Amino acid sequence: MxxxxxxxxxxxxxxxxxxxxxxxxxxxxxxxxxxxxxxxxxxxxxxxxxxxxxxxxxxxxxxxxxxxxxxxxxxxxxxxxxxxxxxxxxxxxxxxxxxxxxxxxxxxxxxxxxxxxxxxxxxxxxxxxxxxxxxxxxxxxxxxxxxxxxxxxxxxxxxxxxxxxxxxxxxxxxxxxxxxxxxVAVLTGFLLARRGLAPVRAISAEIARMSAERLSARIAQDGWPSELRTLAGNFDELMGRIERSFEQLSRFSSELAHEFRSPINNLVAAASVTLGRARSAEEYQTTLAVVVEEGARLSRMVSSMLFLARADNAKQLVQVEDLSTQIEFQKLLEFFGILADEQGVALEADGSVHLRADPLLLRQALSNLLANALRHSARGGKVRLCAFDRADAILIAVSDNGCGIAPAHLPFLFDRFYRADAARSATDSTGLGLAVVRSIVELHGGTIEVRSRPGEGATFTLRLPKDAPGMSR
Missing domain, CATH: 3.30.450 (Beta-Lactamase)
Structure with a gap:
C-alpha cells in the first residue's frame, strides 16, 4: 500500500x-x-x-x-x-x-x-x-x-x-x-476490533464462496449481531432477487431461442421446399408471402425485445405531453376500425380525460391491448375503450366480451413469451405484447391489472398517476 x-x-x-x-x-x-x-x-x-x-x-x-x-x-x-x-x-x-x-x-x-x-x-x-x-x-x-x-x-x-x-x-x-x-489500550483496542469484526469477515467469506451455481445460498442466521442480521437479511433479499432475475434470464434465453427457431425454421422450410423443383409463379408468390409474414413476425419480436431491454435498463426516456383520451381513442378507432369490421367486432370508446403521458408509448400500449382483445373476440363481439378520472390517478380500461382467461393464467399474462391459449398458432402473437404494455405503464409510474372469467371476456385497466415523478417534460 x-x-x-x-x-x-x-x-x-x-x-x-x-x-x-x-x-x-x-x-x-x-x-x-x-x-x-x-x-x-x-x-x-x-x-x-x-x-x-x-x-x-x-x-x-x-x-x-x-x-x-x-x-x-x-x-x-x-x-x-x-x-x-x-x-x-x-x-x-x-x-x-x-x-x-x-x-x-x-x-x-x-x-x-x-x-x-x-x-x-x-x-x-x-x-x-x-x-x-x-x-x-x-x-x-x-x-x-x-x-x-x-x-x-x-x-x-x-x-x-x-x-x-x-x-x-x-x-x-x-x-x-x-x-x-x-x-496497552491500543493493543487492546486492536484485539477487540478484530474480535468484534470477526462476524463481518465471516460474512465476507460466505459471500466470496457464492457463485452462479450457488445463488440459492443464504447467509442470514440468528447467530449474527443485530446490526449484521439486518445486513445479512438485506443481502439475502438481494440474492433472492438476483436468483429470480437469473432464472428469468435463463428462461428468457431458452424461450427466445425457441421463439426465434419457429419462424426461422418456417423460412428455411418454405425456401427448401420451393427450391426442390421448379414452381409456378403462384407457388413462388405463396412462398414469398410466407417469407414476408415470418420476417415481419421476427421484426416485431426484435423490436419488442429491444424496447423491453431499454425499459429494463432505464434507457427509455418518457417524453410526456398533455393528452386527451378522447383524441387518442379516436385515432385508435380509426386505425383498428377496418380490422374490427372484417372480424365483425364492434369497437367503442367512451370518456374524455386529460392526462400527461408519452403519446407514442401510450398508443403502443393501447394498440397492443386492442389487438389482443380483437384477437380473442368472436364475430358479433364488442371491444370497449373507457377512461376515468379518479382523485389520485387516471384509469384507462380496455375490455372485451370474448372467450376470457382462465384464473390459472392470470398471474403469468405479463411474462415474456407467455401465451394463455397454447392452441393458437405461433404466428398469431409474439408473446411479448403484454410484457411491453406493463413496461410502458411502469415507465409512467403506473400499474396494470386484469380481471377475467372464462366465457365472459377480459378487462385490462391501466392506472396512471396524474403527474408521475422522474418523467421528462
Missing part, C-alpha cells in the same frame, strides 16, 4: 479505524485525568509550602515584636539573631525603610541570588536559582510593617527544591505510566 493510501483515512480498514478511535479516546481520557491529578497534586504541595512559609514569617514577626518591646532599639537585633535556628529550609532577611539590610539568618548569605528577586508585598513569589548540583527552587514572601514604626520589611524564603524534585519524579513516572497505558 502506498504512502498516500496510508495517509487517506478513508482507505483504512475498519479494524484500523476502530483501533485508532479507541486508542485516541483512551489517550485523551488518560492524559486529561492524569493532568487533572498532577495539577491537583501541585496545587496541594504549593499550598502546603505557602502555609509553611507564612507560619515561619509570622513566627519571626512575633519574635521581632516581642524583643522590640523588651529592650532598646539597638539591642533587639542581636538578641533576635541569637534566637533563630540557622539550620533548616527557612531563611529570612530584615530590611529597613531605607532599603538596607538590618538583619538576616545565618544561612542567608548563601542565598543572595534568591534574595535578589523581590516579591510583591504580601504575595508569594517562586524563583529558581542555578546551583552547583542543579537548579534550586525557592518560595519568597515579603511581609511589610514588621518594625516598631511599621517601616521594616521581613522577607522570608523557603527552600522547596525537595518538593519540586518529588513533583518532577512523579511527573516522569506518571508520563511513563500513561504512555504504557496508551500502548
Amino acid at each position: 502506498s504512502t498516500i493510501s496510508l495517509l487517506d483515512a478513508r482507505r483504512w480498514s475498519l479494524t484500523a479505524r476502530l483501533t485508532v478511535f479507541f486508542g485516541t479516546a483512551i489517550a485523551v481520557i488518560l492524559v486529561c485525568v492524569s493532568a487533572m491529578m498532577y495539577a491537583e497534586l501541585v496545587r496541594q504541595v504549593h499550598e502546603k509550602q505557602e502555609v509553611e512559609l507564612l507560619e515561619d514569617v509570622h513566627i519571626q514577626q512575633e519574635v521581632l515584636s516581642e524583643l522590640q518591646r523588651k529592650g532598646r532599639q539597638s539591642d533587639w537585633e542581636h538578641e533576635w539573631r541569637e534566637q533563630q535556628d540557622e539550620i533548616g529550609e527557612f531563611t529570612w532577611q530584615l530590611i529597613g525603610a531605607d532599603g538596607k539590610l538590618v538583619a538576616a539568618s545565618g544561612n542567608a548569605a548563601n542565598l543572595a541570588p534568591a534574595f535578589a528577586h523581590a516579591a510583591p508585598a504580601n504575595r508569594f513569589y517562586r524563583v529558581s536559582v542555578p546551583g552547583a548540583q542543579g537548579e534550586r527552587y525557592f518560595l519568597v514572601f515579603d511581609a511589610t510593617g514588621s518594625g516598631a514604626d511599621g517601616s521594616k520589611l521581613l522577607r522570608g524564603i523557603l527552600d522547596v527544591a525537595q518538593d519540586e524534585q518529588v513533583l518532577r519524579r512523579y511527573l516522569a513516572k506518571l508520563f511513563s505510566v500513561v504512555m504504557l497505558a496508551i500502548v
